[in-house]
Amino acid sequence: MCGESTALMASLEGEVGEPRPKDIHTTERGFMDLPTNLNNVETWANVPSIINKGASWFASKGTAKSKGTKIFALTGQIRNTGLVEVPMGISLRKIIYEIGGGSATGKKIKAVQTGGPSGGCLPQKLFDLPVDFEALTEAGSMVGSGGMVVMDESTCMVDVAKYFLKFLIDESCGKCVPCRIGLSRMLEIINDITEGNGTEEGLELLKETADTVSMASLCALGKTAPNPVLSTIKYFLPEYEAHIKEKRCPAGVCRELIHYSINRDKCKSCGACFKACPHGAIIKEEKTYKIDDDKCQKCGVCKEVCKFNAVNVK
Ligand code: SF4
Ligand code: SF4
Ligand code: SF4
Known part of the structure; x- marks a missing residue:
């Protein structure tokens, strides 16, 4: 058996190498109890710049503990979507409003989810938080895969x-x-x-x-x-x-908890909702229209087509 294999076998039996610290998980260790698989392209992409410009140049960007820059995939209800590379420590507010251009819908931004699908959702009041590994984790989210989903007040x-x-x-x-x-x-x-x-x-x-x-x-x-x-x-x-x-969805999103109706004061009787409803749930009355609750499937089409904001969702 070659030396490396002997060491591996002995390591598996606990005879060589440092004892495993209890707080380091076995899924974070590979061959010889060390990280052996680095498959993050973003990490590799930093290597040429660090070699060309030096480690101290890279470390001069970012915060005391989170060095360098980070690429985020900015998406959601925001004007400028796409990949953005920012120095670690920049605030969420700068990314969302200065780089992202703020809300794309004209509605108030309510939250941002950072870190990909298993990241946390952070509210407006935390938008001055510095974007670094420590601050985001402490707030219940993470840097993770670098996803950043911006949500406006129409989000449940x-x-x-x-x-x-x-x-x-x-x-x-x-x-x-x-x-x-x-x-x-x-x-x-x-x-x-x-x-x-x-x-x-x-x-x-x-x-x-x-x-x-x-x-x-x-x-x-x-x-x-x-x-x-x-x-x-x-x-x-x-x-x-x-x-x-209250059995109520404040954002008007959860289908079982919402109810569609037509506001007679706002309705201009244009008939657009009547023609568009895919379930035949809109009834024509003498001067206006109304929704048949038994037929309504809460698809939201009527609200989308009404140009007079006459369809209420509650
Ligand atoms: S993905 Fe989930 S089920 Fe699979 S090892 Fe990780 S924690 Fe366990
Ligand atoms: S689309 Fe709006 S304005 Fe037109 S009939 Fe329907 S509710 Fe009334
Ligand atoms: S929510 Fe959908 S099904 Fe209900 S009335 Fe409007 S268009 Fe028709």
Whole structure:
């Protein structure tokens, strides 16, 4: 057996190498107990500049602990979408308003999700936070894959948490129980909340399960997957409470909790909604139109086509 293989075998048996620190997870170690697979293109892309200009040049950008620059994929309800490279430590506000150009819809920006699908959703009041590894993690999000999704006030934060949870369930490899089963249980509870069947006990169980999944999962996917749920509960609790206690979706997004109607004072009887409704749910009356609740499928087409803002969603 060659020396390297002998060392490997001995290492596996715990005879050589440093003892594994308890706080370093085995999924972060490879051959000889070291990181052996660096497949992040962004990291590799920094190497030529560091070789050409020196490590101190790279380290002069960024913060004390998070050095250099970071590329974010800016997307969502924002004017300028695309990839942006910024120095670590820049504020979320600068990225969203100066680089991103602010809201694309004219509506107030409500939140930003950083770090990809398992990142947390941060509210307006935290937009002066410096974008670095430590500050984002402390706030319940992360730098992660560099995703940055901007959301305006028409977004339901409970629905956002549900959307990312579904995505992460699909991504879970299923190897460990907390991630495989815990995430699905969380989705069941969040489905209940968005469908008007949520309870306060359910919300407590959701938080407890999210904490357990975060603590007990094997790899980073499971450990971070509860972030969208935990951060939206932390920063947007009144939205969860409206769904649970009042059976109401304040943003008018969760289908089971919303109701469409036509405001007779605003309606100009143009007939656009009548022609566009795919379910024949709009009834023509003498001077106006009205919606048949039994036929309405809450698809939102009437609201989209009405140029007079005469369709109410509550
Ligand atoms: S935490 Fe990682 S290892 Fe465990 S099921 Fe999820 S993806 Fe798989
Ligand atoms: S599209 Fe608007 S204005 Fe036209 S009939 Fe429908 S509700 Fe009235
Ligand atoms: S929400 Fe959809 S189904 Fe309901 S009335 Fe409007 S267009 Fe028709």
